Amino acid sequence: MLRTHTCGELRKTDVGTEVTLCGWVESKRDHGGAVFIDLRDRYGLTQVVVGPPESNADQIDEAGRVPSESVILIKGTVTNRLEGKVNDKLSTGEIEVRTVHFEVLNVCQTPPFTPSQSDLPGEDLRLKYRFLDLRRSSMQRSMILRSQIVKSMRDYFETHDFIDVETPILGRSTPEGARDYLVPSRVHPTNFYALPQSPQLYKQILMVAGFDRYVQVARCFRDEDLRADRQPEFTQLDVEMSFVDSEDVVGLIDGLVVKVAKEVLGKEIKTPLPRMTYEEAMRRFGSDAPDLRFGMEIVDVTSVAKKTEFRVFRGTADSGGFVRGINVQQAASKYSRRQIDELTEYVKADFGAKGLAWFRVEEDGTLWSPISKNLEESHLAEIRESLSGQPGDLLMFLADTWEVTCKGLSGLRCRLAGELDLIDPKELNCSWVTEFPMFDWDPDGQRWNAMHHPFTAPLESDLESLSDDPKACRAQAYDLVINGSEAGGGTIRIHDPETQSKVFGLLGIDEQTAEDRFGFLLNALKYGAPPHGGIALGVDRWVMLLAGLDNIREVIAFPKTQKAADLMTEAPGAVDKEQLTELHLRTLKGQKD
RNA sequence: GGCGCGGUAGCUCAAUUGGUUAGAGCCCCGGACUGUCGAUCCGGAGGUUGCGGGUUCGAGUCCCGUCCGCGUCGCCA
Numbered sequence: 001m002l003r004t005h006t007c008g009e010l011r012k013t014d015v016g017t018e019v020t021l022c023g024w025v026e027s028k029r030d031h032g033g034a035v036f037i038d039l040r041d042r043y044g045l046t047q048v049v050v051g052p053p054e055s056n057a058d059q060i061d062e063a064g065r066v067p068s069e070s071v072i073l074i075k076g077t078v079t080n081r082l083e084g085k086v087n088d089k090l091s092t093g094e095i096e097v098r099t100v101h102f103e104v105l106n107v108c109q110t111p112p113f114t115p116s117q118s119d120l121p122g123e124d125l126r127l128k129y130r131f132l133d134l135r136r137s138s139m140q141r142s143m144i145l146r147s148q149i150v151k152s153m154r155d156y157f158e159t160h161d162f163i164d165v166e167t168p169i170l171g172r173s174t175p176e177g178a179r180d181y182l183v184p185s186r187v188h189p190t191n192f193y194a195l196p197q198s199p200q201l202y203k204q205i206l207m208v209a210g211f212d213r214y215v216q217v218a219r220c221f222r223d224e225d226l227r228a229d230r231q232p233e234f235t236q237l238d239v240e241m242s243f244v245d246s247e248d249v250v251g252l253i254d255g256l257v258v259k260v261a262k263e264v265l266g267k268e269i270k271t272p273l274p275r276m277t278y279e280e281a282m283r284r285f286g287s288d289a290p291d292l293r294f295g296m297e298i299v300d301v302t303s304v305a306k307k308t309e310f311r312v313f314r315g316t317a318d319s320g321g322f323v324r325g326i327n328v329q330q331a332a333s334k335y336s337r338r339q340i341d342e343l344t345e346y347v348k349a350d351f352g353a354k355g356l357a358w359f360r361v362e363e364d365g366t367l368w369s370p371i372s373k374n375l376e377e378s379h380l381a382e383i384r385e386s387l388s389g390q391p392g393d394l395l396m397f398l399a400d401t402w403e404v405t406c407k408g409l410s411g412l413r414c415r416l417a418g419e420l421d422l423i424d425p426k427e428l429n430c431s432w433v434t435e436f437p438m439f440d441w442d443p444d445g446q447r448w449n450a451m452h453h454p455f456t457a458p459l460e461s462d463l464e465s466l467s468d469d470p471k472a473c474r475a476q477a478y479d480l481v482i483n484g485s486e487a488g489g490g491t492i493r494i495h496d497p498e499t500q501s502k503v504f505g506l507l508g509i510d511e512q513t514a515e516d517r518f519g520f521l522l523n524a525l526k527y528g529a530p531p532h533g534g535i536a537l538g539v540d541r542w543v544m545l546l547a548g549l550d551n552i553r554e555v556i557a558f559p560k561t562q563k564a565a566d567l568m569t570e571a572p573g574a575v576d577k578e579q580l581t582e583l584h585l586r587t588l589k590g591q592k593d
Numbered sequence: 594g595g596c597g598c599g600g601u602a603g604c605u606c607a608a609u610u611g612g613u614u615a616g617a618g619c620c621c622c623g624g625a626c627u628g629u630c631g632a633u634c635c636g637g638a639g640g641u642u643g644c645g646g647g648u649u650c651g652a653g654u655c656c657c658g659u660c661c662g663c664g665u666c667g668c669c670a
Contacts, residue, residue: 033627051627060627068620087630110621112603117619118631119605124662177670197670224669225594349596350666407666453670507670562663 002073008044012094014078019097021046022073022105024135025066026116035063039072040115042140047087047096048074059102069108069115069132075101123553127567130558142555145264146543150217152260153237153537160252162215162239167202169195169219174517176454178222181232189584195221198536200453201521203240204493207532208524214240217539225562228551229485229541232564239490240534246476246492249535250275250432253480253488256537257430264546267428274431278474281433286324286410288436291484293429294422298409300324304382305399310374312357316399324405325357325397327387328416332360332394343412347398351408357397361389414484425548429483435459436477439470439506447508452477454507455521456491457499457533466499470506480537482545490535495525 003022010019026040034051049055050063054076066072076099087093113121115135120126126133133139154164173180173194180194196202198220206214218238226232241249254271261267274292281290284297305313305323313323328335335343340358347353359367359380367380367389375383387395396412398405417423438458439448448470450456456475458466465473476492494500500522504514514522543555553559560566580586 027630027632029629029632031627031629031632032625034629035627036629036632038630047630049628082628085628085630089630093630110603112620114604114620116631117604119619121604122600122662124600125604127662174670178668222669225667227669228664230669346665352666411665450670456670561661563661565661567662 006043007039007041007046008092010046010078010092010095010097012080015080015095017078018075019078020073020075021048021097022071024108025068025070025072026114028063028066028068030064032064033060035060037063037066037072039074040135042144044092045090046092047081047090048076048099049079049096050074050099050102054098054100055102059099062104063099063102066104067108067110069111069135071105071108073101073103073105074099124561124567127553127559127561130568134557139554142543142547142549143557145547146539146555148264149260149543149546150237150539152263153256153539154215154217156256156259157213157215157239160213162213163211164216165206165211165214166216167196167199167218171196171202174201176450176517178224181221181223184583184585186583197222198236199238200455201518203238203534204455204521204529204532205524207240207242208527208529210242210530212242214238214534218536223564226560226564229544231540231552231556231559233560234552235539237488237537237539238534239536240532242530242532244492244531244533246434246478246533249490249492249533250434250478253535253537257480260542260546261428265428269428269430273480276431276433277435278433278437279435282406285413286406286408287484288433288479289481289484289486290410290431290433291414291417291423291429292431292481293424293427293483294417296326296328296413296417296422298324298326298405298413299387301383301386301397304379304386308375308379310371312355312371312399313375321400322402322405323397323399324409325383325387325395326409326413326416327389328394328396328420329390330392331416331420332392334420335394343396343415346415347408347412351404351411353398353400353404353408355399357399359383359389359395359397361391361393361395363391365389365391367395427483428546430487431481433479433481434477435474436479437471438462438466438473438475438503441471448506450503450507451475452489452491454503454509454518455493455500456503457494458503463499466502466506476533478535480535482542485541485545486538487541487545488535488537490533492531492533495529495531497522497525500525 004020007021007023021039023039023041026038026045029036034049037048038045039048050060076097078095079098081094081096111132112125112129113132115132170183170193173182173192178197183193185191185193199216199218203214216238218236219233220236221233223232254273257273258269258271261269278288281288286298300322302317302323306317308314316323344356347356357371359369361384362368367384372380389395398408437451438456440451442449452475456477459474459476462473478490479486480488494503540552540555544552547555549555558566
C-alpha cells in the first residue's frame, strides 16, 4: 500500500506518528504562505497542512496549484490542531497532518460538478459522470449499506445450510410474462437466447437434482418500462427449498428480516411478521402491497349507496359496482376546493375513475358537500357513521368497479398520507400478504392469466375450485411487503403432473405449447421431483427501503435512465455492419456502416 | 403508448403582461495573503436560452414539432 492510514482513522492518540495518506483533494484553502487541504477517501476526511516549517516553498506552491478532486499522496506528522482550531464537525477534527512530502499522483481536470457541492446537480449529469457522483458521501453510504445487506443475507443462508449455485445468463425465451431481452446466436442463425427474468426454472430443477436448499444473488432482466423503483436489470436474492410448505419459507424469511434489520440498522423487528390475506389487503387497503405505516382504511358503503336516490351512488351499486371511501382525518380545512379538484383529476387520469365524491364533516356532525343535496339526511348520517367521521374530517369516495375503487383509493391513501405527513420516515414496517388468487381474468384476451407463474401450487383446500371456479382458487403464494413496497414474493410449486396439466389447461396452454416452452422443466419433474417452493427478494428495493430512499437508482452503482439507457457508456449503441452480418441480422433503420 | 413536470453560463438558479446589452452565487482563470475549515480580498473570462420551425416590429417568455431527464398510468406471468 502506498498509504499507512486512511483519511478517516487518525485521532488525538496518533499525534506524533509519521503517516502517509492518499486521497482526493476535496477542498483547499490557500493562504499563500500555507495551504490547508481536506483530503478525502471513502473512510473520511483529514486536514493536511502544507506550510512552514515542515514544507518548503516548492511544496507550498504545488499544493496551492493542485486542482480539486486530484489524487495526491502526502507524508507528514500527525499534530494537534492549534488552540481553538478544532473542527468538531469532523471525526478527525482534533488533528491535522503537517506535510513534509507532497506529491500529485494524478491531476483532475475541472469537473462538471464536485462531490462536496451542496446543490445536487441534475440526475442526467450525475449519471453521465457517475464516477464523480459515486464519490459523494450519500452514494458511498448507499453502496456500503448495499454491501452490508447482501453480506448479511448471504451469511444467514449459509448458516441455514443453503448452497449458492450460479444459473445461466444466456437462457431461452419464455414469452409468458415480461418482455425478454434477446441475444442473437452467431452459431445458430435466426435463433436467440434470452436473458433471465428470474432463475425460476433453473432453481426448480436444482430441487429435482437434490440440492435441497439453494440460494443465489441473481441478476434479472425485464424489458419493460421503468419506474422510480424499477430497473430493467435488477438483483434478486433467489431462494428455493425442498420439502417445505408456505409457513417454512415465510418463517425462514422472518428470521432474515430480523437479522438484517438488526445488523444493518440496529433495529429490533418482532416476529412472526404480521400476515394478511390478499382478499383482506384489497378490501382494507385496495392494494396487494399495503402501506401499514398509517391507517386511513377503506370502508365499503355500497349498501348505503343502494338506498339513496343519488344517481352516481345508486347506479353504481345497482349495476354491481362498489362505493367505497376513506376518512382523511382532520383534513377538511387542509384541502381547498381547488386541491380536491386536483385529487379528482389524479384519480381520473391515473386510475380511470369517473370522479371523486367528498364530504366535509361539519361542527354539528352533518356532512357538507356539493352533492349532499342529492342525499337524504339519514343516509348521510349512515355514511358518516360507517367511516366514524368526526368534525373536521374529510370523507372521500369512489363509485366504480371493484378494481378502480381499489386502485384509486389506494393511490389516494398513499398520496394523502405523504401530503399530510402521516408517515414516520424511520419506521420499517414489514408484513406478509398471502393466499393470492391463482388466476386473474384478462378481459381483452378473454382468458385466465397466472397471477404469479404457471407452476404455482393452489391451496390444498381450493383444489376443487380449480375445475369449477378458477376465480375463487387461491395459491400457496406469499409476498413480503416493506413500507408499502413489494420487497419479495414466492410460492410453493406444483410437483405433480396432474395438477400441472389442469393449470396449463386453464391458462389455455395446450400440451404441445407447454412441451415447447417448458418441456425441460416438465421432463425434470417426472424424475422424482420433491415438493418444493421458494421466494425471491428484491435486493435493490431492500437497500432502498432500509436506506430510507424513494428511488432505486440511488442504490445502484450504474443504473439506467427511464429510456433504459446508460448515460455514461451510452449503451445501448449502434454496432458495426460486420457484427450484424456475423449474427445473421439486418436492422431496418439507423444502421451504421 | 397516455398524462404531467422540467431543460437559460461548467454547476445551481433568476429574468414583470412578449420589450434596452439575458443576471446572481458557486466553479474556473490571473493577482494578494501563514490558521483556514462555505477562507478572505482585488480583477477577469464564460451564453446559438436543448434542437428545428412558426407567430410578431420584437421571443428565454406564445404556438407546433422533435430530442433528452424525471414522476406516474398502462405494462412489469
